Amino acid sequence: AQKVTQAQTEISVVEKEDVTLDCVYETRDTTYYLFWYKQPPSGELVFLIRRNSFDEQNEISGRYSWNFQKSTSSFNFTITASQVVDSAVYFCALSEADTGRRALTFGSGTRLQVQP
């Protein structure tokens, strides 16, 4: 069975604050992939990042950074100096390569509101 948990349903911050979105996953596979997607009000999901289970290096892309820790089965996403345009629903997702389903299973999402 696979499961992705995003415990934060909604987060509200003021512009320029840093914010971290949590993601915890469960899988029995040793090879798996984790993703983050952003869904703005327009509806389409925008791919942000992919991480495989063998690569625990943290990644930074501009104001975005990701912290992958296999020991705690977490793949957290931090936005530094948040902006109003960051307001969206963010989904963490899992795809398994060994025995599991090779399609995205999404967490329940975290709605981020960035106030001006």
Place this chain on the structure above:
Amino acid sequence: DTEVTQTPKHLVMGMTNKKSLKCEQHMGHRAMYWYKQKAKKPPELMFVYSYEKLSINESVPSRFSPECPNSSLLNLHLHALQPEDSALYLCASSRSGSAPYSEAFFGQGTRLTVV
């Protein structure tokens, strides 16, 4: 071109109607997906086509019928839907359906209302 195009953007249909949702991509992707998303919920996988063959059907009711006429097109035929089928229907594509590492590119969705 990194777009997945879905038509129509909005659709209202009666329970006795037959309609189709269309999805198109020109990225050379060989896997295409239908997801259903209810309000304030995550997308739920419905179907996966890999190399134009249906590879995953998530026990979706037969009133939803997918079709993949070629590698660029994906349709979802709708018949005798129920009001609870009202949702955002998202199409996605990825390089390969057998590659779990392939990121999926999503369209903007069709917002379906069944009356």
